[in-house]
Amino acid sequence: MAKEECKALLDALSKVTACYRHLVLTVGGTADSQNLREELKQARQKAQELAVAARNQLTAALRDKAVGREERAELERLWVLFSSCLEILEVDMRRALELGLEFPLNVPRKPLIQTGMSGGTSAVAARAMSVQNMKYEAERDIDVLDLKDLENEINQVGEMMYEMEMKVNVPQWTVEAKQDPGAELKSTISVGASSIGMIEVEEHKSFCDISKVLAGVIFTAVLLVAIILAVCVAKLS
Template sequence: MAKEECKALLDALSKVTACYRHLVLTIGGASDSQNLREELQKTRRKAQELAVAARTRLTTALRDKTTGKEERAELERLWVLFSTCLELLETDMRRALELGQEFPLNVPKKPLIQTGLSGGTSAVAARAMSAQKMKYEAGHDIDAADLKDLENEINQVGEMRYEMEMKVSVPQWTVEAKQDPGAELHSTVSAGASSLGLISAEEPKAFCDVSRVLAGIIFTAVLLVAIILAVCVAKLS
């Protein structure tokens, strides 16, 4: 049960983290707005809630001495994935802080970044950019206060990562991967090569069949011409 719960938490965390990264890319662009900043705030806080829950569950499971060898190996793999996901989240939060400071909402004279994400890129971006999704009171400015909160939350995530290393020691180089590096790429290449091989094998066969048909037609035509010539010579003689 512990393993399944941890997997579910990590799956949710990875999706929310990916959503947050997608939204961060729009800061300073043509679609940047107060709506976007609000969505960024909600998304990163949801990610932090999931991170705290995943850390607590994984820590408890890994410190349990009764955990079997196979299950522990899987939990250690999940721990490494969680650590990597948390590192990516912290990196994106720092990027959001830098971009937010560089492109504050209350300074419209700042030039915009041409992110290329101003269109309908996904359901997430559409939700974040929709002016009808959320209503704000006049004069409400999330920008300055949120940047200060973001800075504090970055420090909290950093402290969380430090506490993780102190409570549970799982060196990444000791965790075995379930498949060889690039196995997915190799399988794709192999499949492509097999398809090409199949096509290559079929093409000569088809070519040989066509050649045989043409040879038969030519032979029949020559035979008919020879018979006609023979009949003509017999009549003339």
């Protein structure tokens, strides 16, 4: 039961983390606004709430001596995935802090970043966080106030990661994967190689067919020349 709850929490965390990354990429671009900054705040706070819940569930489950060997192995894999999600979240939060300092909303704007994204971002955030309406009436200085909170929250995420390592020691190199490393890449490569092989065979067949036609033409030409020479010799004699 604990394993299923942890999986559900991690699934939600990964979606919100992906949503947060998408929003961070639009800071400083044509879609940047006070609403975007508020969406960023809501997304990262939601991610942190899920992270705390997942940490508590996984910590309790991994410290339970009654957990079986197979279930513990699965929990350790979930722990590694959870650690990776936190690392990604921390990196994106630092990126959001840097971009927020570089592109404040309450001063004359610098040239916008050509992110290739435009328009609103509320739909993406709403789908990831199950929120119907992500429009907010933000304060004028929300970016200034929020950047201070963001800096504190980055430190909190770092402390959470440190505490996790102290409470539950699960070295990533000791966790066994369910499939061989690069299995998905190998399958893709094998499919690609088989396709290339088929193309090469078809090309070889085509080349063989062309060679046969060319040989037939040359043989016919040589035969015609021989006939003409024979006729000429007969007339001269």
